[in-house]
Amino acid sequence: MFIRMIIAEVVSEEQIEEFLRLTKETMEESTRYKTLVSTYDLMKEAGGNMVILITKHHNRDAAIEFHSSREARQLVAKTQHLLLGSFVVKMFDNI
Numbered sequence: 001m002f003i004r005m006i007i008a009e010v011v012s013e014e015q016i017e018e019f020l021r022l023t024k025e026t027m028e029e030s031t032r033y034k035t036l037v038s039t040y041d042l043m044k045e046a047g048g049n050m051v052i053l054i055t056k057h058h059n060r061d062a063a064i065e066f067h068s069s070r071e072a073r074q075l076v077a078k079t080q081h082l083l084l085g086s087f088v089v090k091m092f093d094n095i
Contacts, residue, residue, distance in 0.1 A: 001038075001094035002063040006053040008079075008087050015082040016044050019051055026075045036066040049084075056094075063091060 010016045020042060027033050027040055041054045057063040066072060067089070076087065 002057045002060045003092040003094055004055045004057065004063050004067060005090045005092065006087050007090075008051050009084045010049045010051055010082050011084055012049065016049060016051060019079050019082045020044065022078050023053060023075065026071065026078070030071045033066070033071060036062045036069070060091075060093070067091075 008019070010019050023042055027037070027042075036057060037055045038058055039056045041052075043052045043054075044050070055063070055066065057066060080086075
């Protein structure tokens with residue numbers, strides 16, 4: 001299992017909801033995500049403006065393909081205006 005974690009800080013509480021909505025829509029509507037991602041978790045910071053998207057993949061190749069997919073780039077484009085700065089992306093191998 002390979003895990004990809006995206007951390008971002010959203011400008012305001014209202015924009016957190018917009019970020020979560022756009023991300024959920026993208027994850028649930030895309031057939032490509034469904035083939036590359038086994039599960040995902042979307043979390044927001046309690047009392048803060050941080051959001052985390054964790055995607056779990058069967059292997060590293062699926063994680064890399066997901067990360068470089070057109071759909072992932074479109075998600076970044078849709079949500080970039082809601083963020084302070086940029087996404088931080090980390091990849092982990094589940095041991």
